[in-house]
Amino acid sequence: MQFTTLASSRALTAVAAVSIGLLAAAPTASAHVRVEADNPAPGSTSVLTFRVPGESETGALTTQLSVALPDVASARTEVMPGWTARLDRDTASGTVRSVTWTAAPGTGISSDQFALFRISVKLPDTETVSFPATQTYSDGKVVRWDQALEPGGAEPEYPAPMLTMSGVATDEHGGHGPAATNSAAVDNSARWLGGGALVVAAFAVVAALLERRRS
Numbered sequence: 001m002q003f004t005t006l007a008s009s010r011a012l013t014a015v016a017a018v019s020i021g022l023l024a025a026a027p028t029a030s031a032h033v034r035v036e037a038d039n040p041a042p043g044s045t046s047v048l049t050f051r052v053p054g055e056s057e058t059g060a061l062t063t064q065l066s067v068a069l070p071d072v073a074s075a076r077t078e079v080m081p082g083w084t085a086r087l088d089r090d091t092a093s094g095t096v097r098s099v100t101w102t103a104a105p106g107t108g109i110s111s112d113q114f115a116l117f118r119i120s121v122k123l124p125d126t127e128t129v130s131f132p133a134t135q136t137y138s139d140g141k142v143v144r145w146d147q148a149l150e151p152g153g154a155e156p157e158y159p160a161p162m163l164t165m166s167g168v169a170t171d172e173h174g175g176h177g178p179a180a181t182n183s184a185a186v187d188n189s190a191r192w193l194g195g196g197a198l199v200v201a202a203f204a205v206v207a208a209l210l211e212r213r214r215s
Helices: 002-030 178-214
Strands: 034-037 045-053 062-072 075-077 083-090 095-103 114-122 128-130 133-137 142-145 162-164
Touching: 034 162, 045 062, 045 133, 062 114, 075 083, 075 095, 095 114
Parallel strands: none
Antiparallel strands: 034 045, 045 114, 062 095, 062 133, 075 114, 083 095, 128 162, 133 142
């Protein structure tokens, strides 16, 4: 009994230590501007979601977020109560270079809050995309999230939001790449085989009926 109690106490102590470690590491891991998208594919139109936490140690509010875009062909922002969005367009090239969200007076993200900023863009035909961001606070502090990954893949203090493509690339006509083409070919083959089977079955039925009449 004593051994069981001692083992249980050690197990509880280990679990508590792990839990405390995770809680201590969680704020550090999440206290960055991040970007996410559902199944982003090169050349496709996708909705990007920027997760922006408030990190001011003086109680200041995040009142503005500016994100550099890789000269995307098109972009549309989501309506966000309390915030206005402005797209910086390059009229000569017909692309969008950046987007800036600005909070209305008295509005912002406090140090115990985060906000989600969404924009629909046409992604470039690359494997990864970087979105350098600038976070501005009500006390005038400016934080630039624009640092690239360090050698070896280590994350810097102020990393730029990075999106890794995970979907299938699309062509100009809305079609997909070789994988989708192969799938279409397999689908067509299956249809032809299915149709052939129906024809054979029909002939078998007719032959059976004729045989019955002869008998």
